[in-house]
Amino acid sequence: MSETVKYVGLDVHKNMIAxxxxxxxxxxxxxxxxxIATLHHQGGRG
Known part of the structure; x- marks a missing residue:
């Protein structure tokens, strides 16, 4: 069985992730x- 390797890149911005x-x-x-659109969470940590 041959193995395939793929690389995934994420370019993260305030309003979206490419x-x-x-x-x-x-x-x-x-x-x-x-x-992918990002969701804005307002509030404290946790």
């Missing part, structure tokens, strides 16, 4: 997989 994935290898192509 998601990208790349295959294993030095010259691997990077694919953007979209954005």
């Amino acid at each position: 998601v990208a994935v790349a295959q294993d290898g030095k010259r691997a192509e990077v694919w953007g997989h979209g954005e």
Whole structure:
């Protein structure tokens, strides 16, 4: 059984998180997989 390695990148901002994935290898192509909206929580810690 062969093993596949993928790398996931997250670019975190105040209003969204951008998601990208790349295959294993030095010259691997990077694919953007979209954005995720962030939720704003107001209040203290805990």
